[in-house]
Amino acid sequence: MTLTQKLINDGNDAVDEMLQGVLAAHGAHLRQAAPRAIVALHGPRAGKVALVIGGGSGHEPAFLGYVGRGLADAAAIGNVFASPPPQPIIDAALASHGGAGVLFMYGNYAGDVMNFDMAAEMLEMDGIEARTVLTTDDVASSPDRSKRRGVAGNVFIFKAAGAAADLDMTLDEVERIARHANARTYTMGVALSACSLPQTRHPNFDLPPGEMEIGMGIHGEPGIRRAALRPANAVVDEIMDRLLAEMQAARGDRVAVLVNGLGATPLMELYILNARIAERLAAEGLAVHLTLVGAYCTALEMAGASVTLMHLDDTLQLLIDHPCDCAMFRQG
Amino acid sequence: MLYQTCHLADLFEGFASLMARERDALCRMDGLIGDADHGIAMSQGMAAAHTAVAALGDVTLQDQFNAAAKGFLNAVGASSGPLYATAFLRAGKLAGPRTQMPLADTPQIIAAMAEGIAQRGKAVPGQKTMLDAFAPAAAALGAGSLRADIAAARSAAQAGAAATTDMIATIGRAALLGERSRGHPDPGAASAALLITAFCDQIERLAQSEDTP
Numbered sequence: 001m002t003l004t005q006k007l008i009n010d011g012n013d014a015v016d017e018m019l020q021g022v023l024a025a026h027g028a029h030l031r032q033a034a035p036r037a038i039v040a041l042h043g044p045r046a047g048k049v050a051l052v053i054g055g056g057s058g059h060e061p062a063f064l065g066y067v068g069r070g071l072a073d074a075a076a077i078g079n080v081f082a083s084p085p086p087q088p089i090i091d092a093a094l095a096s097h098g099g100a101g102v103l104f105m106y107g108n109y110a111g112d113v114m115n116f117d118m119a120a121e122m123l124e125m126d127g128i129e130a131r132t133v134l135t136t137d138d139v140a141s142s143p144d145r146s147k148r149r150g151v152a153g154n155v156f157i158f159k160a161a162g163a164a165a166d167l168d169m170t171l172d173e174v175e176r177i178a179r180h181a182n183a184r185t186y187t188m189g190v191a192l193s194a195c196s197l198p199q200t201r202h203p204n205f206d207l208p209p210g211e212m213e214i215g216m217g218i219h220g221e222p223g224i225r226r227a228a229l230r231p232a233n234a235v236v237d238e239i240m241d242r243l244l245a246e247m248q249a250a251r252g253d254r255v256a257v258l259v260n261g262l263g264a265t266p267l268m269e270l271y272i273l274n275a276r277i278a279e280r281l282a283a284e285g286l287a288v289h290l291t292l293v294g295a296y297c298t299a300l301e302m303a304g305a306s307v308t309l310m311h312l313d314d315t316l317q318l319l320i321d322h323p324c325d326c327a328m329f330r331q332g
Numbered sequence: 333m334l335y336q337t338c339h340l341a342d343l344f345e346g347f348a349s350l351m352a353r354e355r356d357a358l359c360r361m362d363g364l365i366g367d368a369d370h371g372i373a374m375s376q377g378m379a380a381a382h383t384a385v386a387a388l389g390d391v392t393l394q395d396q397f398n399a400a401a402k403g404f405l406n407a408v409g410a411s412s413g414p415l416y417a418t419a420f421l422r423a424g425k426l427a428g429p430r431t432q433m434p435l436a437d438t439p440q441i442i443a444a445m446a447e448g449i450a451q452r453g454k455a456v457p458g459q460k461t462m463l464d465a466f467a468p469a470a471a472a473l474g475a476g477s478l479r480a481d482i483a484a485a486r487s488a489a490q491a492g493a494a495a496t497t498d499m500i501a502t503i504g505r506a507a508l509l510g511e512r513s514r515g516h517p518d519p520g521a522a523s524a525a526l527l528i529t530a531f532c533d534q535i536e537r538l539a540q541s542e543d544t545p
Contacts, residue, residue: 012376056410079376081367082410110504111411114452118414141508149508197369200359204368219367222509 003201004301011198015057015079022064026327029068034091036077036084038064042325043073043096049165049174050074050096052130053158054089054116055106056081058195059218062154062297063106065328071162072105072326080197080300081219083111089119093130101129101171105158105178107150108134131171133161133178137187137308139246140215140224145183151218152260152297153185156310156320159331163322181316186246187258188239189306191216192229195263195299214238218262218299218306232269236276239307244284247311251285256320258308259291263298265305270294273305289317296329333542334432339534340396341385346530348382351375354526362519365506370519373410380407381420392431397424411504412520415449415462422448435542438535439473439481442528446470453503457492460501460513462520468492469528478539486532493517493525 008014016035023032033039044050053063054076063075074092078084083106093102104120106112113134120130136145137153150157160181164174191213194203204220207213212235215223229235249255259274261267270293281288289312297306310316323332351358351374358371384403385396401420405413426444427433446466450456457467468491472484496518501507506518 078409079369079372081369082373082408083413085406085409085413087406109411110453111409111413114411114414115409147508197359197372199372200356200368202356202359202363202368204359204363217367217508219369219505220363221367221505222365222512 004196004203006198006201008198011201014198015077018057018060019077022327029325029327030064033074033095034088036088037074037091037095038067038077039074039092039095040067040069040072040326042069043067044098046098047100048098048168049100049171050093050098050102051105051158051162051165051174052076052089052092052096052102053105054078054084054092055112056083056219058300059297061295061328066155066158066326068324068326068329070166070322070324070331071329072158080199083109083115086115086119086122089116090122093119093123093128097128101131103161103165103171103174103178104130104132105135105161107154108136108148129171131175133175133182135182137182137185138217139186139242140188141217149217151187151189152258152306153187153308153310155258155292155296156256156308157181157185159324160316160319162324163319166322177315177319181310181319184311184313184316185308186243187306187308188242189216189218189262189304190214190235190239191220191223191262191302191304193264193303195220195302197300212304216304218297220299220302232272233276236273236280236307240277240280243307243309244280247309249284249286249311252287254287254289254312254317255281256290256310256312257281257288257292258296259293260297260306260308261295262302262304262306263295264301264303267294270305273307277307290320333435333538335435335438335538336432337391337393337396339538340393343531343534344378344382344385344400346534347378347527350526350530351378351523354523358519358523361517361522364516365501365509365513366519367505369410370412370523373408373412374523377404377408377412377416380404392429393427393433394424394429397421397427414452418448418452419445435535435538436478439478439485442466442485442531443470443473455503458499459503460496460499460506460518460521461504462518462524464496464499464518465489465493465521465524465528479536482532482535482539486529489525489528493521496521
């Protein structure tokens with residue numbers, strides 16, 4: 001089998017070498033608190049709830065790109081597609097907490113839940129309260145909201161929680177906002193080609209030419225179904241039908257839109273998708289308050305895209321507009 | 333016959349080379365129902381466990397298991413990290429702060445690991461996980477003799493792992509696939525059966541060497 005071509009050195013060093021490069025580029029925003037824990041230089045402060053995010057690598061700019069003032073205070077960095085162990089999560093929490101508690105936010109995956117829960121138990125022994133809000137925005141992953149995966153909607157959900165923390169809300173309030181933001185965020189994606197892990201360089205699933213996988217996860221987990229690839233508008237329509245049915249919005253409601261590339265799909269195609277998304281939202285009488293288009297939560301070099309809608313209300317709109325300054329994301 | 337720290341150190345060395353050999357096969361298996369990284373997690377985890385155990389000086393069996401747990405967990409994270417770390421901590425508690433234990437007691441290590449995995453993963457057998465290799469192996473113990481126990485545990489682990497092919501995953505990442513998870517073996521059960529087999533093979537060899545005058 002031919003190996004996927006990658007610009008890497010030893011695949012086992014990929015994550016640490018990436019971190020080295022990130023720190024070299026973004027020293028004005030980030031510092032390394034521990035080998036796999038990154039902290040915002042200007043984020044944490046006394047009396048503020050610390051927002052700690054994290055997860056596997058390979059989703060860049062998630063998660064470390066969202067560490068910065070007004071968004072997450074710290075991130076724990078795992079191996080490619082693997083939850084970080086408890087130690088870097090603890091390191092991230094200790095480096096960022098300001099005495100007002102810690103909120104862990106991450107996508108709902110079994111491994112992440114076990115490692116973050118172990119970290120929370122150990123922090124509790126040190127007298128630091130850490131609560132958890134899981135993101136569950138991938139509508140294709142389960143009919144049961146609580147079992148869904150967290151995917152690109154993380155960007156909006158973390159953003160809302162990070163703004164709430166930056167506005168000096170209490171741990172109770174930040175947690176409530178985070179749950180509210182998650183409950184109103186909906187994502188669905190489509191994959192056109194596989195990605196491959198740096199260590200194996202083998203495609204992690206087989207997708208025959210001419211086909212797409214609807215509802216594919218951001219680690220190459222199988223989605224809802226496989227179908228022949230169709231024109232962009234038809235793909236958007238299938239995704240939007242599902243998202244709009246889930247969202248149950250009324251005419252005049254506002255949304256934030258994220259058209260996310262999974263790694264290999266060019267901006268041209270993402271904007272083509274967005275043209276149809278905007279048409280569909282206009283037809284529903286929904287006002288688009290903010291649109292983000294680009295690679296925000298990737299799956300290595302997977303081709304494909306996801307669409308996220310956040311159903312705004314006055315609170316969420318204020319929080320989404322709140323300024324933030326991260327290494328890979330700025331607002332306001 | 334006693335099971336000593338040098339035997340446990342050999343076991344972890346064997347686990348590390350076994351998982352390195354099986355890495356790509358386990359990744360391919362995981363690619364069918366998961367995210368294709370199980371072989372990487374297991375090979376990195378066991379390499380770290382082996383390194384941690386090999387670095388120890390004059391210690392007890394429990395120290396070795398605890399070092400393996402910490403080494404595995406911090407190298408891997410993921411779901412196999414907390415699960416194997418908890419399993420090793422339980423095994424260490426069973427082995428206790430002593431430098432050797434009766435060979436006849438070693439099969440209970442499998443039962444202790446199964447219990448730790450079930451508790452950390454909040455899982456029961458039949459959900460298409462590594463527990464489907466560990467739990468049948470633990471349940472097969474108590475046959476009477478050490479030889480019979482070891483043989484029963486080994487074949488139960490292998491049969492349990494094979495039986496996951498017909499199961500629908502109801503916990504973990506593959507659970508989201510529902511019916512689509514059927515028809516593929518669970519990679520976590522497959523790697524668990526390999527490890528249990530390696531452990532049983534070692535105990536069997538030690539028991540045989542005792543018989544040979």
